Amino acid sequence: MDRRFNRFRKYRDWHPDEGDLMLYLDGEQSSRKAARIRTHLEACWACRVKAEKTSQTISSFMDYRNRILLPSLPSAAEQTGRFESKLHALAMQTQAKRPSWSTMLARIRVFSGRTLRVPLTAVGVAAVLVLGLAAGILYVWSPTVNAQQLLAHASAMEEAHDNNPNVVQHRSLRLEKRRYNDKQVLLRRRIDVWHSGARGITARRVYDDSGKLVAGEWSERNGSSAIYEQGVRTEISTRGGIVPEVLDSPDDLWEYDLSAKSFEGLAGAGVVAQVDKQGNDYVVHYAPKAGSGDNRLLSAALTVRKDDFRAVALELTVQEPKSSGVTPGPATPVVYSIVEAGFEQRSALEVNPQVFQADAEFLASFSTQQGDVTADLQIETTYLLDQVGATLGQEVTVAIGADHKLHIEGVLATESRRAQIIKVLAPVRHNPAEVINLITVAEALQRTRAEPAVVAKTEAQAERASIPLYDQLSQYFEAQTAPGSSVDVRAKIQRLSEQVLEDSGEAMRHAWVLKRLANAIPPTEIGSLSETTHNQYLCMIAAHAQKVGERTEKLRLELGPILFPDGISPGMAGEGSGASPTDLTVAVRQLFEAASQNDAAIQSGFSVTTGQAVEGTAKAQEIQYTLLQAERLSKWLGHAANVCDCGPESPRK
Amino acid sequence: MRTKTEASTQATITAQSSLLFLTQEPMDLEQNVIRVYETLRTPVYQYLAATFGDPVEAEDLAQETFLRLYVYWAGGKTIAGDRLRSWIFRVAHNLAIDRTRSTKFIQDLASEEYRAVVLQVPDGRRDPEETLLDRERFSAIRNGLALLSAQERRCLYLRAEGFCYREIAEILNITSSSVAEFLRRAMRKMAR
Numbered sequence: 001m002d003r004r005f006n007r008f009r010k011y012r013d014w015h016p017d018e019g020d021l022m023l024y025l026d027g028e029q030s031s032r033k034a035a036r037i038r039t040h041l042e043a044c045w046a047c048r049v050k051a052e053k054t055s056q057t058i059s060s061f062m063d064y065r066n067r068i069l070l071p072s073l074p075s076a077a078e079q080t081g082r083f084e085s086k087l088h089a090l091a092m093q094t095q096a097k098r099p100s101w102s103t104m105l106a107r108i109r110v111f112s113g114r115t116l117r118v119p120l121t122a123v124g125v126a127a128v129l130v131l132g133l134a135a136g137i138l139y140v141w142s143p144t145v146n147a148q149q150l151l152a153h154a155s156a157m158e159e160a161h162d163n164n165p166n167v168v169q170h171r172s173l174r175l176e177k178r179r180y181n182d183k184q185v186l187l188r189r190r191i192d193v194w195h196s197g198a199r200g201i202t203a204r205r206v207y208d209d210s211g212k213l214v215a216g217e218w219s220e221r222n223g224s225s226a227i228y229e230q231g232v233r234t235e236i237s238t239r240g241g242i243v244p245e246v247l248d249s250p251d252d253l254w255e256y257d258l259s260a261k262s263f264e265g266l267a268g269a270g271v272v273a274q275v276d277k278q279g280n281d282y283v284v285h286y287a288p289k290a291g292s293g294d295n296r297l298l299s300a301a302l303t304v305r306k307d308d309f310r311a312v313a314l315e316l317t318v319q320e321p322k323s324s325g326v327t328p329g330p331a332t333p334v335v336y337s338i339v340e341a342g343f344e345q346r347s348a349l350e351v352n353p354q355v356f357q358a359d360a361e362f363l364a365s366f367s368t369q370q371g372d373v374t375a376d377l378q379i380e381t382t383y384l385l386d387q388v389g390a391t392l393g394q395e396v397t398v399a400i401g402a403d404h405k406l407h408i409e410g411v412l413a414t415e416s417r418r419a420q421i422i423k424v425l426a427p428v429r430h431n432p433a434e435v436i437n438l439i440t441v442a443e444a445l446q447r448t449r450a451e452p453a454v455v456a457k458t459e460a461q462a463e464r465a466s467i468p469l470y471d472q473l474s475q476y477f478e479a480q481t482a483p484g485s486s487v488d489v490r491a492k493i494q495r496l497s498e499q500v501l502e503d504s505g506e507a508m509r510h511a512w513v514l515k516r517l518a519n520a521i522p523p524t525e526i527g528s529l530s531e532t533t534h535n536q537y538l539c540m541i542a543a544h545a546q547k548v549g550e551r552t553e554k555l556r557l558e559l560g561p562i563l564f565p566d567g568i569s570p571g572m573a574g575e576g577s578g579a580s581p582t583d584l585t586v587a588v589r590q591l592f593e594a595a596s597q598n599d600a601a602i603q604s605g606f607s608v609t610t611g612q613a614v615e616g617t618a619k620a621q622e623i624q625y626t627l628l629q630a631e632r633l634s635k636w637l638g639h640a641a642n643v644c645d646c647g648p649e650s651p652r653k
Numbered sequence: 654m655r656t657k658t659e660a661s662t663q664a665t666i667t668a669q670s671s672l673l674f675l676t677q678e679p680m681d682l683e684q685n686v687i688r689v690y691e692t693l694r695t696p697v698y699q700y701l702a703a704t705f706g707d708p709v710e711a712e713d714l715a716q717e718t719f720l721r722l723y724v725y726w727a728g729g730k731t732i733a734g735d736r737l738r739s740w741i742f743r744v745a746h747n748l749a750i751d752r753t754r755s756t757k758f759i760q761d762l763a764s765e766e767y768r769a770v771v772l773q774v775p776d777g778r779r780d781p782e783e784t785l786l787d788r789e790r791f792s793a794i795r796n797g798l799a800l801l802s803a804q805e806r807r808c809l810y811l812r813a814e815g816f817c818y819r820e821i822a823e824i825l826n827i828t829s830s831s832v833a834e835f836l837r838r839a840m841r842k843m844a845r
Contacts, residue, residue, distance in 0.1 A: 019837045028818050029831065057794075057844040063787070063793040065703075067814055073702045083690060083716045090720055091683050094727045132811075 004155055016040060021051050025058075046471035060418050086350030092345055147273035147284045151302075155262035161345075165198035168351040172342035175206075175254055180333035182316060189214070191254050191338070194355045198348050203356045206254050217255055224308045227255060228363065250318050250336050259311050263302045280306050290459040293399040298333055302305070312340040374433075375525045376533040378406055381428050382517060383536040386543075389425050389517070392509040396421060396438065398520070409437045467497055469563075469605045476562045500558060504602040507630065509552035510544040514637070517541060518588040526584075541584065542638050548595055549634030555602070556627045563620035584640060591633035598626035682726055689717040693738065696814055697745050704747045704807050715754065718745040739820040742811065746824050805842070808835040815829030 016024065016037050024031045024037045041048045051491060160170065170193070177187035190207045200221030206229075208214045219225030229252075263284070276283045286300040296319045303313035314339045349549045382391060382398050385408070390396040396410035408425070412418045418438050428434055467473075470493060476488045517540055520527070601623045694715050701711035721744050725732070732740050801809065804825065811821045818832045825832070 018841065019833055022837050022840060023818075023833055026812070026818070026836075028829075054840055057840055060790045060794050061809070061843055062813060064791050064798075065810075068791055068795075069703060070699055073699060073708055082718065083694075084687060087683055087686060087690075087720060090723060091727070094724065358753060432729060511816055 002023040012172075014040065015044065015047055016389050018050070018054070021047070021054055025051060025054060065099065072504075074617075087345050088347040091351055092167070092347060110377065119604055139580070147275045150275055150282055150284060150304065150309075151260045151264050154304050154311060155264060156525070157309040158259050158261055158311075161193060161197070163197050164199075166348050167197050168346045168348050169193075169195045170342075170344045170351075170355075171195075171258070171340060171347065173258055174337075174339045174341050176335075176337050176339075177251070178335045178337070180335050183335075186334065187251070189254060190341075193257075194351075196348060196351075196356060201356050203358075204255070205359070213359060215254065216358065216362060218356070218358050226358075228358075250316065250334070253316070253336050253338065255315065258314055260302065260304060260309070263300070263311065263314065272534075281312070282306060285566075310340075310343070312343075314338045322425060356384065375521045376530050377428060377431060377433060378520050379517075379529060379537045379540075381406060381408060381425065381434065381535040383540055384428065385421065386513070386540050390421050390424075391513045398516070405433055405435045407435045408439065412438055412440050415440055467493070468607050473497075473562060481618070496562075500555060500602055500606050503551045503555050503558070504599045507548045507555070508595050508599040510547040510551070511592045511630075513544045513590045514541060514548070517544075518585040518592075523585050545588075545591065545634045545637035548591060549631055549638055551596070552598065552627055552630045552634060555598075556624075556631065559623065559627075564624045584637070587633055587637050587640065591630060591637060592627055594630040594633055597628050598623065601626055682723065686719055686723045686726070689722060689737070689741070693741055694719070700810050701745055701749055704803070704810050710752070711749075713747060714748045718746055721748075723789060739816060739823055742814070742816070743824040745828075746770045746807070747826075785834060793845070794843055795831065797839075797845060800842045801839055801841075802835075804831075805839040808832050809839045812836060 014036075020029070020033070020037060024034055027034075033411075041051060053060040064366040161167070171191075173193065173253075175187070175191055176185055178185050188209055190211075192205045192207065194203045195201070202217075202219045202225075205213055205216040206215040215227070215229040217225050217227045228572065263286075265529075274287075275287045282304045284302045284304065286297075286302075288297055288299075298317040298319060299315075299316045300317070302310050302311055315335060317333055317335050320332055320334050378398065378400070385391045385396050385398065391398070391411070395412065396408060398406065398408050401405055410421075412421065419441055421438060424438075473493045473496065474489050476493045481489070517537065521537070526534065528539070592607065605623060609610065675709075697718060698708075698711050698715040701714055705711060718741055722741065761839045798806065804827070807825055808821055811824060816824065816834075818829045821832045822829045
């Protein structure tokens with residue numbers, strides 16, 4: 001008790017300062033001093049209050065920090081994605097650098113210390129012994145590099161790189177075509193290649209000397225790709241290595257990867273290979289075997305880097321085909337070389353996905369885009385044009401071009417007509433498989449201003465002209481005219497001729513539409529049309545066939561009393577009720593032929609000509625025959641196709 | 654003074670970092686850095702933003718800090734698991750100092766902002782008297798904070814992060830006794 005009282009007195013008279021109290025509260029005091037303070041606080045109310053006050057201040061600060069300050073800070077944005085991409089880019093850079101000696105040493109030190117638990121020096125001695133042994137073996141046995149193995153290894157490395165989902169590879173290549181003899185450069189291109197491992201896609205752009213994009217290829221993971229070159233878009237479903245076929249058009253070499261895998265394709269061409277070591281590179285030389293048959297390829301060489309087995313240069317010496325020889329005369333060898341000018345690997349996250357998209361401006365120069373023409377699209381487009389009568393005549397044509405696109409082209413009378421057609425095409429206008437090129441007459445004239453204008457027939461020529469059936473018509477009209485009346489027979493003949501020619505022309509225009517419809521879709525594909533477009537197809541056939549029929553009947557009624565006043569000739573009676581065609585497209589073709597003959601006969605009979613008059617009876621019989629045939633076919637077609645739900649709509653015009 | 658959560662976080666990081674060097678391929682190294690980043694980025698950001706004042710800069714510096722960690726590890730160097738947290742803060746602090754050496758960067762909330770924030774504080778208490786008391790307390794602390802020097806504030810926030818004096822001294826590259834002195838002054842200013 002006395003001891004305790006003495007201690008109490010001793011510590012009561014000593015007071016810890018603020019700093020001591022702070023250290024005590026934070027557990028930072030030495031245990032001895034902490035014990036002394038603890039005892040003092042038991043004894044001294046004043047110091048205990050001080051300590052409590054400090055604790056309160058700490059408590060208030062922590063409250064302020066947690067409830068006011070930290071919530072008031074803009075929250076650390078959710079930027080893990082950005083950080084990860086930065087980190088990955090850094091990792092790529094770090095890995096790209098070879099480990100320095102200090103790093104190697106550090107690793108060995110950690111390995112020796114933690115795993116082997118032996119001193120670093122022991123590891124060093126062991127390493128020297130192993131290296132010495134390896135050098136001895138290499139001295140005695142120097143292996144030759146096998147081309148096949150080298151390429152196989154390089155291909156495996158390429159595949160691993162190409163499939164790395166975190167990396168985007170960007171290569172810049174230089175392509176040159178040189179004449180073998182005098183090394184004159186014939187072609188120079190820069191090829192820019194982007195490849196995404198994650199998406200498995202590749203974008204390849206070819207630039208000419210002036211930096212203009214001249215060709216491109218955008219390929220998909222499944223190996224299919226779209227190639228744009230020289231105004232033509234080609235789609236290929238698979239892309240292999242450099243196969244011997246590439247030698248047929250070596251200018252297309254840019255489409256192939258500068259890679260060991262591509263180069264392996266040549267192995268199938270009956271060639272022998274040899275590997276040279278040149279500095280930091282291996283060079284694989286290929287030469288065709290004597291008498292291997294294919295002598296277009298004279299030699300080939302692929303340069304592969306030793307350190308990462310990346311193909312960095314390719315050289316092909318090719319016998320230029322005679323037809324496309326660089327110089328006139330005998331064919332000369334040319335050398336194609338592709339050399340890597342730049343290579344970088346970037347984090348997939350930091351590459352703008354835009355680099356993999358086809359350049360819109362470039363594609364526009366092809367006036368075509370990705371997409372495929374389907375029969376449905378073709379019918380739908382024709383149907384839409386048909387709604388405004390634009391399929392009649394040659395006003396607007398719908399045809400599949402060499403680029404496998406649906407070309408909608410036409411020269412239109414006015415701007416408003418063009419606007420009307422563009423408007424009606426709205427549902428299909430943005431389909432990438434369609435190319436719409438509609439210009440007005442004014443624009444067309446502007447384009448052809450330099451061309452000489454068509455010379456119009458002069459009045460004098462017209463005056464001398466006549467129509468072949470003039471005599472026959474004149475007899476008819478004169479017979480119709482009451483004696484003594486002053487009817488201008490010539491004017492009547494002219495009016496009739498104009499009417500007949502117009503009707504025949506109109507029937508012909510509808511027949512043309514029918515023919516184009518029939519040609520647009522092969523009979524085998526009609527079954528594959530969707531219900532809607534099949535319905536549209538039949539509606540159009542029925543409507544145009546009906547128009548042909550109407551005009552033909554009108555012609556027959558107009559011309560019948562004049563040309564065949566005795567009614568239908570006995571030999572032609574069957575034409576109106578002959579055996580029906582079995583196929584819609586066959587019927588369309590027959591109708592077109594009939595309408596064509598009909599029109600040709602009418603043209604030759606009624607057109608103004610300066611030639612001799614034809615023998616009237618023969619002409620009349622010809623016209624009679626074709627009119628009947630056309631009428632019969634159009635009726636059949638109108639009936640056969642009109643099983644659809646066409647509604648009241650029919651082609652206007 | 655450390656909370657249970659902090660202690661478990663510390664233990665997790667310790668466990669991760671002690672295994673880091675010898676167990677991973679480069680990709681694992683990246684993943685490990687991302688794990689540490691996800692665990693520590695908020696306190697590092699908060700420390701930098703609270704003591705250096707610019708939240709945007711703070712976020713940027715925080716990211717840079719963890720990139721340094723990758724470089725450090727990729728270079729074959731190791732950090733003892735129990736020191737990883739203070740290593741991160743030290744790098745962050747040094748980066749901040751480097752970047753803003755010539756600037757007077759300590760800022761506090763402007764009065765208007767502060768008032769707006771204080772009025773919005775969810776107190777969870779129904780007693781208006783207690784809410785009022787809170788506001789007074791906070792007001793006093795805020796006034797006190799405004800008087801702190803840069804080092805005092807750094808020490809205070811690092812202490813609030815749970816670092817001991819020795820760790821704070823390492824992070825700020827000063828002595829432990831200086832840390833004690835800065836904290837004492839900070840307490841005195843806030844207690845006024």
